[in-house]
Amino acid sequence: MTNPTLAETPNKKHHVVIIGAGFGGLACAKALGDTEIEVTVIDRRNHNLFQPLLYQVATAALSPADISEPIRRTLARYRNIRVVLAEVTGIDAVAQEVKLSDGIAIGYDRLVIATGSEYNYFGHDDWRRAAPGLKSVHEARQIRHHLLLAFEKAERATDDAEKRALLTSVVIGGGPTGVEMAGAVSELGRFMIGRDFRNLDPSFLRVILLEAGPRILSSFPEDLARYAQDYLEGIGVEVLTATPVEAIATDHVVFNGTKLPASCIVWGAGVKASPAGTWLGLEGKPGARIPVDPDLQVKDHPFIYAIGDTAAALGPDDKPLPALAQVAKQQGHYLGKALCQTLTKGTKPEAFRFRNRGNTAVIGRNAAIFDFGRWQLKGRLAWLLWAIVHVYLLVNFEKRILVSIQWIWRYLTSQRGARLIEEDAVPSTVRDLPDRGNVEASRLQERSGEEM
Structure with missing residues (x-):
């Protein structure tokens, strides 16, 4: 018995199916917009998400709606594109069908896999529950919830040791996400203690950045990494390199044989591709990326x-291209144009060529680094350029204006605008933090998510 087919190709038009509406998937869909090609975009979420700014949601600088938008709204202007909210479970390459979790199959002439990546816990998936990453709005809200609630608990605590444990945050992974998160947590904590909490002392606050490698920001030149580490240490972050984590629980981290009590633990130690390769029976490259021509x-x-x-696409140096937003956007735009050329004109496009626009990381207020290859930039000017680039990359003009206004206001006032703890998720006694895996708390967070 064959599966029912949701999408036929009316009038024999070519049909392109795109799995995933992240940077690459959206860029591909837009490049195919307003053409004679029928396009179906499938995603398990109804919104696209600007992941580089998720750490600002986690640290109460932005709300989820500031960096998210419904996929249907983003693509509504293109009459040849439709959006399907569904979970993909497999691909039948022979029948040219995408299998969905509800048993429906969607046929395609060409298929684009743009399912992104997920955090790699290196064989310790049980750590995910205690140390969420930053790949979804839910995870960012979960981190924000535990971070802010820990301050409320510490305000009521009478024992200094308990206060110190509650105000200890550990960020695992010294890449751009870990560096940005550690700096933001330190700045948020010191601002809140200095302004809003009467029973807390800045000495209680402790933010630790753990990196298993010899230095942080290994993808950046060493002098920029050194600048970033010096800045982080200047704002109170303890940077520990060559220090792999040994164990993680909901209330502590173990490294160097030492058990450190901590209330907020964030994972940013590495990513791997989504399991899309298994849909094709592929072993994949390191990090589970799918080899491509x-x-x-x-x-x-x-x-x-x-x-x-x-995708495990190679650059001119035969090294895999980095897992960056600019790579995905350029590939998506290229592929959309290439498919249009192939399907409508029957011509073969030139090979994809990545044009590096620079690699960047923000460290804190007035501090960022930029690596353009031949030259580097750091400090306040790099921070301004980082802000301009990230505003530009937001999905539409409305989001750019909203985020720009909020950043300007918060720069002038140092205020954080999204310091919200879901009322129904606060336990009856603040002495007991809700378990990170609590199903009901998770559902409450999802239901009270951004209105989009």
Whole structure:
């Protein structure tokens, strides 16, 4: 018995299916917009998300709605594109169908896999419950909830040791996400203690950044990494390199044989591609990325393409392209144009070529680093450029204006505008933090998420 088919190709038009509406998937869809090609975008979420700013949601600088938008709204102007909210469970490359969790199948002429990446816990998936990463709005809200609630608990605590434990945060991973998160937590904590909490002392606050490698920001030049570490230490972050984590629980971290009580633990130690490769029976490259040809076609699968963090595309130096937003956007735009050219004109496009626009990380207020390859930038000017670039990359003009106004206001006042703890999720006694895996708390957070 065959599965029912949700999408046929009316009038024999070519049909392109895109799995994932992140940077790459949206760029591909937009490049195919207003053409004679029928396009279906499938995503398990109804919104796209600007992940580089999730750490600001987690540290109460922005709300989820500031960096999210419904996929349907983003693509509504293109009459040849439709959006399907569904979970993909497999791909039948022979029948050219995408299998959904509800048993429906969507047929395609060309398939684009743009499912992004997820955090890699290196064989310790049980740590995920105690140390969420920053890949979704739910995770960012979960971190914010525990961070802010810990301050409320510490305000009521009578024992200094308990206060110190509650005000200890550990960020695992010294890449851009870990550096940005550690700096933001330290600045938020010192601002709140100095302004809003009467029974807390700045000496109680402790933010620790753990990196297993020899230095933080290994993808950046060493002098920029040194500048970042010096700045972090200047704002009170303890940077520990060559220090792998040994164990994680909901209330502590173990490293160097020492058990450190902590109330907020954030994971940012590495990513791996989504399990999309298993849908094709592929082993994948390191990090589970799918090997692709220069035109981004999946090897040995002539009608299937992979882009973004999912794809193991190689640069001119034969090294895998980094898992960055700019790579995914450029690949998506290229592939959309290439598919249009192939399907409507029958011509083969040139191979994809990545144009590096620079790599950046923000460290704190007035401090960031930029690596453009031939030259570098750091400090206040880099911070301003970082802000301009990230505002520009937001999905539409409305979000750019809203985020710009909020950043300007918060820069002038040092205020944080999204310091909210869900009322129904606060326990009857503040002495007991809710378990990070609490199903009901998670559901409450999801239900009270951003209105989009």
